[in-house]
Amino acid sequence: MTNTLSDEGGQESFRDSLGIVEKSGKRKWVYPKEPKGRFTHARNLFSGILLLILFGMPFINVNGHPYMLFDIINRKFILFGVAFGPQDFYLLGLTMITSIVFIFLFTAVFGRLFCGWVCPQTVFMESVFRKIDYWVEGDNKNQRRLNESSWTGEKVFRKGAKYLIYFVVSFLTANMLLAWIIGVTSLEKIITAPVEEHFAGFTAMILFTVLFYFIFIWFREQACILVCPYGRLQGVLLDTNSIVIAYDYLRGEPRQKKKRDEVRTAGDCIDCKECVTVCPTGIDIRNGTQLECVNCTACIDACDYVMKKINKPRGLIRYDSANGIKTSTRKIFTTRVIGYSVVQAVLLSILTYFLVTRSEMDVTILRTPGMFYQEQQDDMVSNLYDMKVVNKTFQNKELEVKLLNREGEVKILGEKRSVPAQEATLTKMFVLLEKESITMMNTPLEFGVYVDGKEIHRITTSFLGPVEKKEHKDKHKDNKEDDHREKKEGHE
Numbered sequence: 001m002t003n004t005l006s007d008e009g010g011q012e013s014f015r016d017s018l019g020i021v022e023k024s025g026k027r028k029w030v031y032p033k034e035p036k037g038r039f040t041h042a043r044n045l046f047s048g049i050l051l052l053i054l055f056g057m058p059f060i061n062v063n064g065h066p067y068m069l070f071d072i073i074n075r076k077f078i079l080f081g082v083a084f085g086p087q088d089f090y091l092l093g094l095t096m097i098t099s100i101v102f103i104f105l106f107t108a109v110f111g112r113l114f115c116g117w118v119c120p121q122t123v124f125m126e127s128v129f130r131k132i133d134y135w136v137e138g139d140n141k142n143q144r145r146l147n148e149s150s151w152t153g154e155k156v157f158r159k160g161a162k163y164l165i166y167f168v169v170s171f172l173t174a175n176m177l178l179a180w181i182i183g184v185t186s187l188e189k190i191i192t193a194p195v196e197e198h199f200a201g202f203t204a205m206i207l208f209t210v211l212f213y214f215i216f217i218w219f220r221e222q223a224c225i226l227v228c229p230y231g232r233l234q235g236v237l238l239d240t241n242s243i244v245i246a247y248d249y250l251r252g253e254p255r256q257k258k259k260r261d262e263v264r265t266a267g268d269c270i271d272c273k274e275c276v277t278v279c280p281t282g283i284d285i286r287n288g289t290q291l292e293c294v295n296c297t298a299c300i301d302a303c304d305y306v307m308k309k310i311n312k313p314r315g316l317i318r319y320d321s322a323n324g325i326k327t328s329t330r331k332i333f334t335t336r337v338i339g340y341s342v343v344q345a346v347l348l349s350i351l352t353y354f355l356v357t358r359s360e361m362d363v364t365i366l367r368t369p370g371m372f373y374q375e376q377q378d379d380m381v382s383n384l385y386d387m388k389v390v391n392k393t394f395q396n397k398e399l400e401v402k403l404l405n406r407e408g409e410v411k412i413l414g415e416k417r418s419v420p421a422q423e424a425t426l427t428k429m430f431v432l433l434e435k436e437s438i439t440m441m442n443t444p445l446e447f448g449v450y451v452d453g454k455e456i457h458r459i460t461t462s463f464l465g466p467v468e469k470k471e472h473k474d475k476h477k478d479n480k481e482d483d484h485r486e487k488k489e490g491h492e
């Protein structure tokens, strides 16, 4: 990763340790000061909107079905009101590849913007749980004091209140996640019905609650620094033109404490360490872009406030690229970005094509394996077929199958003409052709599949017929005619 200071011959020693680990190897608990400023305000607003979507979306129903559903257990998905099933997994695969390329492209241009503004871990940690800390335990100094003090009545009360609120919020978050997976109706049943009736669902609810509680009460920023694969990939995804949260070392260095009434010859950084105090991952952004930085913007606000106080322009820490700071030139369309964009455009076109041409009913008709033709009464010959129908819609569908390219009869066995909503059916059907009309071993057949009188599919397959016997019969008939002719000629 680019180190702005090291470009100028700065120290790299900060890379030998993590901001959240003591020299002894013990975890260093981070007590970030509450940030205030325009970016924090904008992020709070944006987080509020995201949380509203996260908690509100599962309640949105369209025609009695969720607008969004990710039922990975039953492999049923609803995206913007459209149902997708296991047969659409090629779309899922394609979407995943497109998303990965999009992440590469987005990160190459905007760095970890996603981490700071959209990632649920940051949104919950910084905009929900951290706020609970400030509300219940006070500012960062109070939190440290409380943690380091012995157990007093105040500590029991504040810690107890905090743990309880954390647990309730974790429980609500777990319910929200389940609502996205199984829908609010099923979730309501888990909550209201006896536990033994929904033991799996109830267990999932408890497990998710415990998981969220553990992550936010104890694991916290370690999720981004130690676990998140996206964070660890930054070293290869970013380049010197990527926009990151960066310290302008050209303007800030040499850093020096501000003295009263001095004629300042040093850089604009007064080494107040406010940017370090607010950082939730415990790093000093002045060292350059680091793995730990989640682009939360807290240090921008802290430094802007300091700059305002010392009558300097804001933006000593800002969104900029390493090249932008070094040369004041910003280049977005680098060769890498153009390359990613081309791949992205191709993938998006393919995905759009598949989505637009995707049918709501999948029908396949194949001759039943291992079956030959059957000779029937009235000089008819039949073949048995398997018809598999997948109904991806939310309505039951009545099917009709017609032979399009020749005279014949289609007999669907049983009562399987109706395909229930969101289900797949396997139906047997006979096709009967007149023996006389069969002229070859494999007769091509074309079926039209109709729903509500509208043709939805055309399927071609073949029909096995008794052509050898017929050929034999024809030959026999020809031989007889030849004999007869020869005899006749002999008489003459």
Ligand code: SF4
Residues within 6 Å of the ligand: 247, 252, 268, 269, 270, 271, 272, 273, 274, 275, 276, 286, 302, 303, 306, 316, 317
């Ligand atoms: S907040 Fe700004 S002025 Fe203070 S140490 Fe950080 S970069 Fe320097």
Ligand code: SF4
Residues within 6 Å of the ligand: 245, 275, 278, 279, 280, 281, 282, 283, 284, 285, 292, 293, 294, 295, 296, 297, 298, 299, 300
């Ligand atoms: S360095 Fe700044 S943007 Fe990065 S995590 Fe720390 S406070 Fe947030």
